[in-house]
Amino acid sequence: MKCNDFLKELSDYLDGRITEDLKTELDEHLHWCHECHVVMNTTKKTIEIYRDNQIYELPTGLRTRLHDEIMKKCRGQQAKKDA
Amino acid sequence: MATIQKKAEEGITEELVLVHAAKAGDLEAFSQLVTRYDRNIFRIAQHITHNDEDAQDVVQDAFLKAYTNLAQFQENSKFYTWLVRIAVNEALMKLRKRRNDRTVSLDEDVETEEGSMPREVADWSPNPEQLYGQSELGDILKKTIQGLSPGFRTVFVLRDVEGLSTEETAEMLDLSVPAVKSRLLRARLQLRERLSRYFKAKQDGDGNQ
Numbered sequence: 001m002k003c004n005d006f007l008k009e010l011s012d013y014l015d016g017r018i019t020e021d022l023k024t025e026l027d028e029h030l031h032w033c034h035e036c037h038v039v040m041n042t043t044k045k046t047i048e049i050y051r052d053n054q055i056y057e058l059p060t061g062l063r064t065r066l067h068d069e070i071m072k073k074c075r076g077q078q079a080k081k082d083a
Numbered sequence: 084m085a086t087i088q089k090k091a092e093e094g095i096t097e098e099l100v101l102v103h104a105a106k107a108g109d110l111e112a113f114s115q116l117v118t119r120y121d122r123n124i125f126r127i128a129q130h131i132t133h134n135d136e137d138a139q140d141v142v143q144d145a146f147l148k149a150y151t152n153l154a155q156f157q158e159n160s161k162f163y164t165w166l167v168r169i170a171v172n173e174a175l176m177k178l179r180k181r182r183n184d185r186t187v188s189l190d191e192d193v194e195t196e197e198g199s200m201p202r203e204v205a206d207w208s209p210n211p212e213q214l215y216g217q218s219e220l221g222d223i224l225k226k227t228i229q230g231l232s233p234g235f236r237t238v239f240v241l242r243d244v245e246g247l248s249t250e251e252t253a254e255m256l257d258l259s260v261p262a263v264k265s266r267l268l269r270a271r272l273q274l275r276e277r278l279s280r281y282f283k284a285k286q287d288g289d290g291n292q
Contacts, residue, residue: 007201011268035204039275042207045282046275047243049211050228054244055221056129056138058122066139067121070146071114077151078110 001029130240131174145170203279211282235270
């Protein structure tokens with residue numbers, strides 16, 4: 001297996017969506033290829049760091065305001081429909 | 084595992100009950116749907132538009148559009164899937180407007196392999212999160228993901244930040260499963276490459292090979 005072949009399977013490897021046979025082949029490649037090992041490891045960390053550090057949380061005050069605004073508009077729609 | 088499955092199924096049934104009630108004109112039921120998903124929609128909108136004001140508009144417009152068109156929701160997909168589809172389209176529209184560019188689409192920039200091939204192969208410090216303070220780290224993560232094309236970052240956000248499946252993501256974005264997979268791989272690799280500049284282990288010499 002070449003590094004390019006490994007790279008193509010990297011996503012499925014990280015998501016655990018590969019067959020046992022392919023996993024064995026990929027693990028074998030990782031065993032001797034330091035570069036692919038680093039790429040695999042740091043890609044895994046990339047996913048984890050975005051998952052663990054939610055960079056866009058909705059602040060409570062804004063959340064309430066948006067919610068009220070949405071429901072006000074929905075009520076307006078409903079009133080138009082009912083009229 | 085069985086418990087998780089059961090909980091997910093209960094969640095879907097509950098969602099459907101709320102959708103039926105909302106379709107029948109029950110505003111309180113719709114309000115509960117808003118509470119259920121507003122944070123997710125806000126995150127997705129922020130990731131696509133990278134603009135506070137636009138993201139807030141997207142949240143409002145997406146829910147209002149969902150409410151207005153609720154009768155057309157066929158229920159052969161989950162309500163959330165349908166809602167995200169609406170939100171992604173609204174967010175892309177905002178992005179087009181802001182950039183004054185009608186060509187902004189999920190297909191932008193997907194043909195190029197450039198930037199996806201790993202060049203930086205130094206390992207990261209054992210814990211990159213300790214290298215930077217919380218807000219500095221947040222800035223790095225924002226700046227980095229902003230550098231991806233909208234098509235790439237949307238797929239990455241749905242799959243890796245929101246934790247949706249490849250199939251769900253494909254349905255939400257009207258893409259094929261292989262297209263989602265290929266974009267996800269390239270998005271992950273491009274982010275990895277860019278984050279390496281900040282996170283690579285310093286004691287590693289030049290680290291380049």
